[in-house]
Amino acid sequence: MNAIISKIRRGFGSGAGAGINDNNEEQEQYKVASQWQLMWWKFKKHKMAMAAGVVIILLYLMALFCEFLSPTLPLERYTQYKNAPPSKIHFVDKDTGFSLRPFVYDMKQQIDKTTFRRTFQEDTSKKFPIYLFVRGETYKFWGLFETNVHLFGLKEAKGPLFLMGTDDLGRDLLTRIIYGARISLSFGLLGIVFTLILGLLLGGLSGYLGGITDTIIQRLIDLLISKPTIPLWMALAAALPKDWTPLQIYLGMILIMSIIGWTGLARVVRGKMLSLREEDFTMAARLAGASNMRIITKHLLPSFASYIIVNVTLSIPATILGETSLSFLGLGLQAPVVSWGVLLQSAQNLETLAHHPWLLWPAAFIVVTVLMFNFLGDGLRDAADPYK
Known part of the structure; x- marks a missing residue:
C-alpha cells in the first residue's frame, strides 16, 4: 500500500514539474519574442477581431472575383421582372x-x-x-x-x-451589390494610401523639425478641422468637372477624401515624433550623419508602426462611408458606375422603400463592412501594446 501511495505522489510531482516547465518555456518565449509576435499572440485572443478579419477577407475576395461570383451581369435587364x-x-x-x-x-x-x-x-x-x-x-x-x-x-x-x-x-440586385463591392471597398484602400502618405510625411516633418514648419502644418490642420466635413466634401465633389470620365471622378474623389482625412493621422504622428526625437537612438543616427528624412522614415516611423496600422484600420470605414454619402447624394460616382452608394440612390424615396424594401440591401453590406473594420481596429488597438 505504501509503495502505491509513493508512486502516486511521484506521479503528481512529475506532473507539477511538467506544468512548471511548460510555464517556464512559455515565459522564455515571451522574453525573446519580437513586438510583432507579441502583438499577434495577443490579437489571436480577441475572438471578435479574428472573426471580423475573416469577414473582411471574404468581402475583398468577393470584390476581387465579382465577375465569377455574380449570376449575371450588372447591366443585364429582365424587363418582365x-x-x-x-x-x-x-x-x-x-x-x-x-x-x-x-x-x-x-x-x-x-x-x-x-x-x-x-x-x-x-x-x-x-x-x-x-x-x-x-x-x-x-x-x-x-x-x-x-x-x-x-x-x-x-x-x-x-x-x-x-x-x-x-x-x-x-x-439583379445581388449582382450589382457584388460588383459594387469592388468600387466601394477599393475606394477605402486607395483613399487610405494617399491619406497615409500625407499624414506620415507632414506629421513627421511637423514633429521632428518643429519651429516654423510645425507652426505652418499645425495651422493648416486647424483650418481643415474647423470646416464641417460633409459640406466640405460636397463642395469639393461638386467642383469636379462634369465632362470627366467615371475613372477620373473616382480618382478625384479619392484625392478629396485624402486631402481632408490626413489631419488626424498627422496629429498622432507629430505627438510620437515629439517624444522620440530626443531619444538616444535618434541622437546616434544624427551623429552618424543620417539625413532628417532618413531618420524619420528608417528609425522613427517604424518604432510606432503598430499605432499607424491601428489608425489606418479605423480610417478605412470612414473613407468608404464618405464615398457612399457623396454617391447617395448624387455628388460622387454616377450611373452606369456601380457602387454601394450609387445603388442606394434608388432608396431615397420612402414610398419606393415601402413597396420595395429589398432596395436597402446595399446599406446592410455597408453596415457590416464598417462594423467589421471597427471590430478589427479594436482588436489591433488592444494588441498594439502587448505588454499590458
Whole structure:
C-alpha cells in the first residue's frame, strides 16, 4: 500500500514539474519574442477581431472575383421582372416531393384592380433548377480574357433567380451589390494610401523639425478641422468637372477624401515624433550623419508602426462611408458606375422603400463592412501594446 501511495505522489510531482516547465518555456518565449509576435499572440485572443478579419477577407475576395461570383451581369435587364421581390429557394416541390437540387419557381406579375399596385406571385407550374459552375452571360475576367462561367445560376438565360430582388429596370440586385463591392471597398484602400502618405510625411516633418514648419502644418490642420466635413466634401465633389470620365471622378474623389482625412493621422504622428526625437537612438543616427528624412522614415516611423496600422484600420470605414454619402447624394460616382452608394440612390424615396424594401440591401453590406473594420481596429488597438 505504501509503495502505491509513493508512486502516486511521484506521479503528481512529475506532473507539477511538467506544468512548471511548460510555464517556464512559455515565459522564455515571451522574453525573446519580437513586438510583432507579441502583438499577434495577443490579437489571436480577441475572438471578435479574428472573426471580423475573416469577414473582411471574404468581402475583398468577393470584390476581387465579382465577375465569377455574380449570376449575371450588372447591366443585364429582365424587363418582365421589374421590381421583383427576392426569389425563394425551394427544395420541396408539391408534385415531385423533395429534390436534392435547389430550384426557384417562375414569377408572374399581377395588378391590383383597386390600387393598381404591381405585385409578383410564384407560378408553381414552372420551376428552374439552380446549378453550380453554369455557363451564362459572357464577361471579361479582370479585363484579361473572356469567359461565361458563373459560380451558380440557371441554364435558362432569362430565368427568375433574384436572391435579393431586382430594381426598377429589372436588374439583379445581388449582382450589382457584388460588383459594387469592388468600387466601394477599393475606394477605402486607395483613399487610405494617399491619406497615409500625407499624414506620415507632414506629421513627421511637423514633429521632428518643429519651429516654423510645425507652426505652418499645425495651422493648416486647424483650418481643415474647423470646416464641417460633409459640406466640405460636397463642395469639393461638386467642383469636379462634369465632362470627366467615371475613372477620373473616382480618382478625384479619392484625392478629396485624402486631402481632408490626413489631419488626424498627422496629429498622432507629430505627438510620437515629439517624444522620440530626443531619444538616444535618434541622437546616434544624427551623429552618424543620417539625413532628417532618413531618420524619420528608417528609425522613427517604424518604432510606432503598430499605432499607424491601428489608425489606418479605423480610417478605412470612414473613407468608404464618405464615398457612399457623396454617391447617395448624387455628388460622387454616377450611373452606369456601380457602387454601394450609387445603388442606394434608388432608396431615397420612402414610398419606393415601402413597396420595395429589398432596395436597402446595399446599406446592410455597408453596415457590416464598417462594423467589421471597427471590430478589427479594436482588436489591433488592444494588441498594439502587448505588454499590458
